[in-house]
Amino acid sequence: MDRFFAPRSIHALVACRIIFGLALFFSYLNRVGDVSMLFGPDGIGGASALARSPGLSITRALEAPIDLLTRIDSIEVIWLLYGTLLVSSLCFAVGLRTRTMGVIALVLHALFHARNGYAFYGWPIMFKPFMVYVLLAPVHRFGSLDAWLARARQPLVPIADWVGPAYPVRLMQVHLCCMYAEAGWSRLTDPGWLRGEMVYLALQDDRYRRLAVDWTPLLPLLRVPGWIAFVAEPLAPLLLWLPGIGPAWAVLLLLLHMGLEVGANIGMWQYTMMGALLVFLPPSWLEWVFELPSRLFRRTPAAV
Amino acid sequence: MVAWMLLLMAGISLSGDPLLGSFGATARDTLARLTVRPGMALFKNSVGEDKVEAHCTSVTAVTADGRRDSLYAPECPRSHFLWRTDPQDQLMQRIAQNTLTRDLRGEPVVLTAESAFHARRFAALADYYCHSRSDADAHSDYAKVEIRHHRLTRNIQTGEMVDRPHVLCRFACRANEVRAPRCELETDPGAAPEADREANPEGMERP
Secondary structure: OOOOOOEEEHHHHHHHHHHHHHHHHHHEEEEEEEHHHHHHOOOOHHHHHHOOOHOOOOOHHHHHHHHHHHHHHOHHHHHHHHHHHHHHHHHHHHHHOOHHHHHHHHHHHHHHHHHHHHHOOHHHHHHHHHHHHHOOOOOHOOOOHHHHHHOOOOOOOOHHOOOOOOHHHHHHHHHHHHHHHHHHHHHOOOHHOOOHHHHHHHOOOOEEOOOOOOOOOHHHHHHHHHHHHHHHHHHHHHHHHOOOOOOHHHHHHHHHHHHHHHHEEEOOOOHHHHHHHHOOOOHHHHHHHHHHHHHHOOOOOOOO | HHHHHHHHHHHHHHHOOOOHHHHHHHHHHHHHHHOOOOOOOOOOOOOEEEEEEEEEEEEEEEEOOEEEEEEEEOOOOOOOOOOOHHHHHHHHHHHHHHHHHHHOOOOOOOOOOHHHHHHHHHHHHHHHOOOOOOOOOOOOOEEEEEEEEEEEEEEEEEEEEEEEOOOEEEEEEOOOEEEEEEEEEOOOOOOOOOOOOOOOOOOOOOO
């Protein structure tokens, strides 16, 4: 157990910081034209509606204790919080005042999600704990503007030495496996999944698909990724931990999520899962990615 | 370590073992108090041979003097590339469409105490449109809101497309009394709306 929780590479969590920060930023930027409707006091289930009838609350039981935005009857305050969320999530991604901005972004995201969970697909639910795990790690020290601005006082840490406590990585790993277990194991007797039709369904459903094309003629081909997903996700909680197979399985799942992102629009689901999956990749692979900018600009690959 | 164990127990409980399941339920309850869910059953309970391809929803509001304003009527099914999800589409999907077709299994909706949560959020959606009048000369809110929904379903064995059911939900806009919309199957969806039809007929359940 000591070995399991021994300090280890946190390259994946540094990458998660960038991915999650940008995902949060773009997700909320997408809602800039609908802030009043989705989150404002005159919006659906807002303070004005509750003043007419308390029965118009749309807050779900799970988020009820933190639904504070419903009590705010000023759209200016909502806009201020919304703007703060955009700025803080971007700062978190680039690593400026990393931890403070990360905490602000997480808290505001939790409040906006509690105010109107129907403004999102399900990804914010998993996003919140994943973000906590990133914040628990010293991601501000590596690949961040914070580290770069402080380089006069504290030399930049070489990319190969981005090490931190293991517990945030382990929490991310076990939570990701719980996610795949619940998603994958619940489908094992599902007729649509057994027939390999669910990737087709995701691509064909007008609510999710990006391309307005009829995929039906390609259904026999689409059964292949459908069956791959049917097998890959339920087995992930076991196989991701095996030394020889784990990284390959993580790559398979990454490709699956990438494919779904290209074909279907399900909010930030794929980015949330792809970011989290990085914790199962070998650190050397991520080191190579982080060193890429240095290589491209022909500098020494010692630090970013 | 505590958080790690909670997640592990919550995850292992999915294996179906009764003893582990009781431990897992405790772990899940504890996590739920922190608004944390160990996982989510995505794309579960898929349909059989018939695949719903499009949910078509529109919202029309009627003023006191009978003018009808179309408040939401997206192209359905879409014929263009979608690089992002429109938040209003998403809201409509997750509240109106899910309520009308999945959560209530596509039956003509009679929102009762058993579906109080569905009724509440559906009423909140309609109430929003009731008070969304933005005309410069508007002195009052809308008198009623109508939400229409139908779905296009394809049988992937035969290729047959079916356009049904057509559901019409009516919601009376009242200042101090909020009632759930009443929904019924439309027998003749193409017929012109009756101008004098009662917007909030008897028999509607309170949310």
